[in-house]
Amino acid sequence: MRGPVAVVKRSFLEGRCIAALARDHGVSRGAIRTAVADLLPDRTAAAPEAPVPELPVTLDMPGEVADFLRTAELEPAERVALDEGQAVRRGTGYTLRVSAVPAVHRQLLDRCQILDGTAAVPARRKVRREYGNRVGALTP
Numbered sequence: 001m002r003g004p005v006a007v008v009k010r011s012f013l014e015g016r017c018i019a020a021l022a023r024d025h026g027v028s029r030g031a032i033r034t035a036v037a038d039l040l041p042d043r044t045a046a047a048p049e050a051p052v053p054e055l056p057v058t059l060d061m062p063g064e065v066a067d068f069l070r071t072a073e074l075e076p077a078e079r080v081a082l083d084e085g086q087a088v089r090r091g092t093g094y095t096l097r098v099s100a101v102p103a104v105h106r107q108l109l110d111r112c113q114i115l116d117g118t119a120a121v122p123a124r125r126k127v128r129r130e131y132g133n134r135v136g137a138l139t140p
Contacts, residue, residue, distance in 0.1 A: 005035050012036045054101040059134045061085065062127035065112050066096040072111050077104050102138045109135045 006022055013068045018036070022029045061069075069082055081100035098105070115128040 008032060008035045008040060012039055025089075054103060056099045056101055057105065057138060058089050058097055058099045059105055059131075059138075060088070061096045061108075061131050063087075063094040063096060064124055064127045065115065065131050066098075068112055068115060068124075070106060074111065075107065078108055078111070081108070094139075102135075105135045105138065 004025065008025065011021055012018070012032075012079070018029050018032045021032045025032070066082065066085065069078075074082070077100070081098050081104050085096040085098040088097055097111075098108075100108075109128075109132055112128055112131070115124045116132075
């Protein structure tokens, strides 16, 4: 590193903000961001072997599935996802809007597998199948 870019990078590492550096050097904030792009925390490159983190996905879970899952033994992440879900009224029932990573949605779907059994009420099989279709539409 040499020249003004080196000075900007060194100042940035010492704690100077982008706006102050732009004023000091008479350039735009974008120019400063470009000069220090490799030092910004949200721009650092991930290790090639590191797994890509899953982002939360919001899915509508039928109320009957949510009611069944509330009585089941769940992992802490699953319980938090259900507890933080937002109930949306739908006719005589409701839908629970659940935000969680796809892995948690798949675990919840596996936990309500019993609703799809031959002894289950047809309506429960249908709501479990609906939730299964929504989870299945997520990319693996």
